[in-house]
């Protein structure tokens with residue numbers, strides 16, 4: 001059984017009485033194997049001076065005998081190496097081959113994945129399902145045109161720009177840059193999500209009251225439709241600065257819930273509620289028509305709420321819970 005080659009030619013001190021070293025068994029076990037792996041790259045020839053092996057001068061006879069035995073063993077080991085690789089060398093070569101294959105496999109997996117990110121489709125401004133002037137007299141065409149073609153478009157463009165930068169930061173592993181981009185991602189991504197929902201929540205054929213299961217859920221969770229309307233109006237008017245009033249679905253409780261969000265914070269991303277109906281109370285949504293009187297805008301918007309769309313969203317939530 002060849003165990004010494006695994007030590008790579010290194011021999012630990014051999015304590016013991018005179019003569020004991022000449023018949024001691026070859027070292028093996030974890031220490032020898034570990035050393036063999038660590039030193040596998042070092043293959044000095046039989047004449048290479050070694051630290052601590054400077055001859056037998058001044059040594060006792062038994063130490064000299066041990067030293068001679070080590071030299072013979074080293075010569076044998078090094079001669080063996082020239083003919084064939086040692087166990088540890090073969091093991092290392094195998095390990096390197098495995099590592100190379102793993103690296104190749106990883107790169108094969110990673111590169112297409114990054115390529116997929118790099119070739120992602122950009123976000124685009126959705127078309128309105130009606131003309132800019134279709135919601136008049138409740139929301140005029142000028143507001144709708146600016147709101148959609150300028151404000152929402154800006155969120156989409158900024159989101160695409162930030163996502164490109166975020167992708168670069170991901171590829172570089174630049175976590176600081178990723179963190180620095182996150183507020184912009186939240187603001188512009190939220191703006192895109194919120195407005196995309198908002199346009200479909202409105203309709204020139206809207207207004208009135210919801211029907212069926214949504215109306216029943218509103219009565220169950222708010223007492224009556226009028227109470228719900230009053231509560232959502234109050235919450236929306238009360239948003240300080242810019243933000244949104246929302247009717248959301250709490251999937252944990254299976255109930256409707258009203259919430260307010262600041263800025264462009266997306267409802268689901270910040271509260272967990274699934275958005276059903278959003279009311280934009282940023283000044284850009286009403287100032288050109290209602291000036292600073294937000295409550296008048298809130299009174300008017302109920303005339304263009306698309307209850308069919310809100311009901312579809314509610315039913316989709318219920319279906320997911322089944």
Ligand SMILES: [Fe+2]
Pocket residue numbers: 147151195280282284285
């Ligand atoms: Fe808006």
